[in-house]
Amino acid sequence: MLIVSEQRMDFTQCYPDTVSSVAAAARSGCRRRLRRLIKKGRSVDCRDNRGWKALHEAAAAGNEECLQEILSAVDGSSQGSRAYVNSLTHEGESACYLAAQRGHLSVVQLLLKRHANINQLTNDLSCPLYAAVDGGHKDVVELLVSKGAEVNRTHTASCWTCLHQAVYKGHHEIVRILVNVCNLEARDDHRITPLFVAAQYGQQECLEILVNAGANVNTQAADLATPLLIASQEGHLACVDFLLDHGADPNKACSHDWPQLPIHAAAEFGHISILRRLIAVTDRVCDQYYGMVSPLYTAVHRNESIELLLSEGYSPDAQDCTHILGYCSPLSYALSCTSKNPYSESVRLLIAAGASLSETDWICVFLSGEKDLLQLILEHRWIAPPETLAMNSSVPNRHGKTVLKLQELRGLLCVILNQVHFAAYWLPLLMKAGLEPSLLLQPHMLEHADGAVLNYLLEFVNWSTLSVPLKRILDQRRVEKTWKPCLPFDSIPSLSHICRLQVRSVLGPDLLMRTSVVQQLPVPSPMHGFLKFSDIPEPSYTESPQLLHGGARNGNTQHIHVL
Template identity: 30%
Template sequence: MRGFSYAEYFSLFHPRRSLRSPVTTSAPTANPPRSRRFDGRLIRPSKPVVEVDPAVVAIKNGDEETLSNMIRAGKVLSVPNSEGWLPLHEAIYYNKPGCAKLLLQAYPGTVDCRTLAEETPLFLATCRGNLECMKCLLEAGAECDISSKAKETALYKACEHKNVETVKLLIQYNADVNHRCNRGWTALHEAAIRNDLDIIEALLMAGAKIEATNIYGITPLFVAAQSGQLESLRFLTKHGANINTQASDNASALYEASKNEHEEIVAFLLSQNADANKGSKDGWLPLHIAAARGNMAIVQMLIPVTSKVRVRRSGISPLHLAAQHNRNDIVEELIEAGYPINALLSPERSRLFEDKRTSVLYFAVYNNNVETTEMLLKAGANPNVDLINPLLISIRHGSIKNIKLLIKYGANINAYIPTHPTSFPATIMFSMKYLSLLKLIMDFGGDGESCFKCVYGSHQHPEQEQRRDDIQMERKKPRPVQFCEIVSTPGIYRWAGPIIDVLLDYVGNVNLCSKLKEHLDSYDEWATIKTKSEPPRPLVHLCRIKVRKLLGLQRLKFIEMLPLPGRLKRYLEYNDTNDLM
């Protein structure tokens, strides 16, 4: 059998291509097609070869003779490439002043030509720090103040790169020292943030405005304070810069230094009599932001020079911010400095919080910060001034330590929420999901009897769906939600029996409404609870209730002091309910 030639074998796998038909190549596309080898591997197309301009090669190698020959031979070297670069730009970029001079002699009109990024040869030379090229361009008449897309001039970039020689050279050729970039920054702003005193001095001697502001109203001194540049700050202050300069949002240099925790800057500003009572747009003083940041050194410097009257007018105390950010040491320092423990947020600031909080104590409790909570309570904080009692927040967190602390210092054990009225204390409602917590609340005097006062009594309760008119009436004057309605909610009803059982231990003779009886009838194991609720209750239990009421809210402490037998004390404390039954 005759063997196949390679061409015939190839045609078997490519039947659409004739052996005689010529192979044509289509124009290059963005995604050229890829074919496969016989072994399945992809054949990747080769990358197009980019032709290198011989003039650029000569410039890069510093070959002045070759470049000169090209110019004499009439080769045009004034046409930009796809990025807008001329050979002159290349000579400046590669720091080839000899090549640059040849190109400038041949094409003097290209001295200020810009790339597509709007960068002139002088701008490139400055960015690269090529001093000889800069001199060459300036001598050829290059304009100093042509800016890039960001409105940055060569002088601005020289300051950014901290190149003193290039700055002085540009100033010598009358560069505009007060030109602003698209952010409004001048060369002096850039020198201040770079902390270069030689450049700052050169700019000031050339007429730079020391109080020039950017688009945010920030001066060079403000920039130095904000960025922690102490030498720049001292130099600018010495030359008359306003130490109390403020930005557009009223933030002062001292405020920004405190915000960024530049301790040396704060100390210097205060030594120059900077005003510590200039507030920002939101009314915060430097002490406020220092307390929020938790910088003890700055707080201690600001306390003696901050007006407490000015703090009060701001509507927020530094204590609020220290407590909010868990700065325990700052809270202690401010308390010792005499800041009022019971200072309240102004109504405008309180409305910024969904829970309408006002007190310093609330912030500490909200963060579950036991240390700060105890510190504030010992110093005399009132636990009952907020719309939502801090005790309710502690119950929600399940923080036993904070609960006991708040109750010890007089928190209302039977607190309600005015905006969400209930017929029984909100403290009981918040603790119902955790029986041990509920028992703790009841031990401290929770009003359990209110849970069994139902407006419907033994009558049938209405359905949950109400007519639109009824709903509208409730929106005008909300009807207090009853205990039986709360325990009927999907997340609670399975615990209704144990909850009622705990509450019955702390009340006398009560009548269960039809809704509660219905719940107790729904589980066989709850039958004993229903029996327990039926009057009359045991006399010994009624006596226990009476004794505890007579002892008041601090009953647990007084029970230990009573000259009673241990069994009776345990019974009064609910430690062993079977001792006297």
Template identity: 30%
Template structure:
């Protein structure tokens, strides 16, 4: 196209690189054209020379259009940059050089003599434009679409000139507009000109009273839509049909309710308008009145025979509409008239459910006082209490708890505790715990399989969200930390949250938890804690089996190549597998795990920590290779190959006698404080000034020093 070449030339002359082009570069030529013309209409062109000459005016108009299009391509606000004019400007007075194939015309464009194609389009600001093109597609001229001039009769109607209307009404074709189907009576009803409408309806005009526009609108429908009560009364008295609908199947009564006009509603009802007609969406006039909380119109419609039960295409009844939109007055009226408070929409939601979802406390209170059933679930299986918990509404939750049965919640397969924990609604979680909801309730299989890790408890949700306060509340209320397929302790360890790990361990979480879907020969807690040495030491202090890390099936013999793939090694996704698949899978050994690229640099420090919690062990050939790879790790290898000190052997024996269960609750054991610190490798000075504990240990102090029981 010519305009495209013009824009490229403009850009190259301005010295703009390709990356300087704006987002307008993504627009089509027609869209760019529309925007450029819109700018040319809003910004008057600055012309040099005599602006009154016809040739100069046409050139300026066309030049402004081309410049606007180029400015869109280059991202400039209005043609070339005023602050940085383009180089190689032609000398003043020189002939203009045009890169476009359509240079400015010398004569004004005359659309009457044009023989090409004409297209119409609308700009972004709603302006109607006309584009004239040659048969080969080249643009010739663009201009605003000429406005349609009103005929004398329509002009007189707008002014309300009754005398002029009476004089023109008998002329042939005077009552027709250029708009398809638009007649003089429509114009009078649209502008509320009652006197002019009365003149138009006399004599032969009476037969046009029910004529429709292109949108199937009658004069009565237009008068009602624009709330012209006087015109509507005149049309009804002259016999206008109250049942004729527009293309959306909306009757005049429906539009009157939509406009919230009680006067016109009464007028239409007195002339026999039907009250139970549905529009395309299935709505009735009553639902429109309910939506606007107009009790007066609702009363008139019900007295005229409006039904309370009809539903729209979504199964929504008028009472549901009142609850959904929070209209207390109309809801109370409908209940008084006998509407069903437990009616359900297509998706199974009740009025109580919808009012809860939208947070309408007064509506919920009114429905509950009318014995609305809080145990009716939606098709998703959720009750109103679930939705209130999800929204964290601590006002509605106490109202719904007494109305909801525990048996119905168990049948739903999901507890409100799950929802509150998932969305971190701690206040609601506390209310539900105080209401004695089961903190160990588990998701049904249908709900659990929606999560990749197949979580089942509310505690898991809180741990996964790293919500320490919620974890503490659930554990103190008696939540079991070992119910999920993937232990919540592993989630906390993997996330590196020491506070959550401590809470879970102190409340009985299994420090020797394994991954059923990714079997290993050593506890999975060690697997996830290897990147956090302080956390690894805490897990080992709490009784984690460190000896399992040194059991290798290959021993001192050469190890075969590792069979771990990237999926097993790094992603650690948790899917449900049957036992046959589990036994057939390769069990990962500790020496294999520390050999992956992301962990091999930490093999020495990790082995050094583990050696504090084992007696005499024999390193396999792969672990020895790791310790030989760095000179600084030589002391660790020496330590692993020598007999442990007697102090360490005594400590390990005492820890073995105490047991894993008691080590988790070490603070509560009736043992001397020095012995408790000794069991967790806390180095202290005794009364004689010597070190109590393992002076040869290379590890730092644990992150949580146990307190001496009182």
């Protein structure tokens, strides 16, 4: 068994190409041993596999006395003292750099007296001042600045200055020193200034120092982002408040692609407190004006943001942003995300707020295959008879619900008539919502609807008054045996059926089907269900309408003339 002594063993002489005995002594701070080795003639100029000499070891370890011994030995040798002091490791690190990086103030002072290059760059473009800033060594920074270190040189691959790095690290005491000597508007490779860095990383105290020193609060990066935008995006409320209180412009466009504002970033990332602050100061021109973008678009995935914007009066319809974002409304954007998932809360919020539905929106509703989604819309929309609507009239409300505008009704009819094969899915919902059944008495419907669907639809009309062309279609289907009437459609409808059709006509299908108005009629209560057509069995369906094959998935339906 190998027994290892507790005494520290010195292997340095076994690996002379890794570290010399002189360097090991300098690293450990053993001045007496170092002096003895030097007197024995051991070289202070040997390098290890990193290119380090005893000089670098002493400086990195902060061993000032050892460093003095080494420099004294060099003074007595033939090699130049200044050249030795500025010798570099394989990484391009000088002794001054290593000492500054570790905050060894007295060592840096000694090296500068011995003519160390204060601005020597490393291989990765760092320098003693940048290293001291990065480490937060205030005293070393003060010394280097006072000795004339170059303060505005760019470092690292990102071209940051020392002020950028001090702000990023949050070394506010160092920032106070640097703002008096540095270029406050220095820019990195993305044209980002130190103030922008402070806003991005939430360094509030550094931000205040920079602003009070005169830095531009409305500076813009290469992509036009402002400090206010980035602070809003990252959720730094204190920075947002300070910037707004000191002249930051919330209405400055922050993107080359579209007029993005800080309010869009706050809405997108759900920073509600910041969003509330920005709503109060952002020009409402972004709400509905053409060429602008409502923050509701970016809030689609943040329910709290949508709720706040709607409560503050932002229009649920916003403006058409097809040319900018590829969507004609926030609702269109929200619905586009439902093709593989149940409808989102944002859809519910926008529908409840009265957002208009385009034909493309109706397509998305049916593409989703979610019966609940169609029911949601019908819960918040009132289907008034078409003759009561005017294309350009203001949209009224009935019983707390928004009435479908004529163009919305047109879009709905166009889509559902292109989905006749799935009418068993949508027809009962629309009938119960008060859709006028005569709107569906179209040749295309009668030609292609399932037999059970046809029987269900005809129960809502006086089939004896159908036009001759429509009767011919029905006759042809009977001959082809693609439709089997469940009622004697060749005969005159019963008086009871005609009576309830008349009641429906007088009251209006919307009021009859969606209110308790029928209960106010002077008829026996058992008649209420009959008058509301509750006795008619619904057609069953087995397929979900995740259909709209081919071009319909891109919003291109075959238009059928309606209304």
